[in-house]
Amino acid sequence: MKSIIENIKQAEHNCKAHGVRLTSKRKQVLSGLLQADKALSAYELVDQCKDESGKTMPAMSVYRILDFLEEEHLVHKLDSNNKYVACSHITCSHGHEVTQFLICEKCQRVDEINIEQSTIEQLQSNVESAGFHLISPQLEMKCICENCNHDHE
Template identity: 45%
Template sequence: MSVDIDHIIQKSQEACASAGAKLTPKRKNVLVVLLSSPIPLSAYEIAERYKTRFNESLPVMSVYRILDFLIQEKLVHKLETASLYVACAHIACDHQHETPQFLICDRCLTVKEIGIKKHIMLELARSIQTTGFTLAHQQLELHGLCARCQNDSR
């Protein structure tokens, strides 16, 4: 999978500017680290890769603050079940996004982000409401084996 990081960063800067936020150099560099990784990363792994790539230390607490900003701006997702972070697969898209669902390979740790249709999420929300439960957020994470790892098992 080829990723045009420069194009994605440009789109990210435009999205932040239109929301009245700023993609500072350190925020941009953290996003570059995530875009460059084939697998999701922890905040500590981001700090390590940041230092290697940009020859500059970034404290882990700063990484967490930056990740909070990037999540708020919908540029990064936190995989709650693994406490790992991944760049949004739809940053450079010009269409309305659906609710993200993450397919996480338990063997190679790759993540595939797909969208769930709005009507499916509404039906799920209605079902949940009948129980009296209130959702904090609607992100879904499903674990299994990707096609490559399934083929390697055969």
């Protein structure tokens, strides 16, 4: 796993390449997600930022920052619980398949894995056959991680 510093440097580079800036507040929110061992809500990020800097960041600012970071493909929003995770591919230089999120029901840890494009195409075909239109191919699966599974045994 890449260090937080490497991820932040690459995020800055990516933003600069797109003609936008990764401001200090944006870095702070992204860093909070990179440090977290689970998905965080905007309000959890507000608390985390206050704990780390001693300064309160308004929730609306955090939401705007999260929208920016999502647009720049630096974070992902988990629709099932309205929380966010840092993209695990910030420092990668290659393209990625569609993302699938495995969310532990017990500890809330989130792992990001990729799905083959052919699988998504099959799902899209099934959706269209049922008379619907796919809005987002992002999949979120409720799971139990290995650590929690061992704790339960």
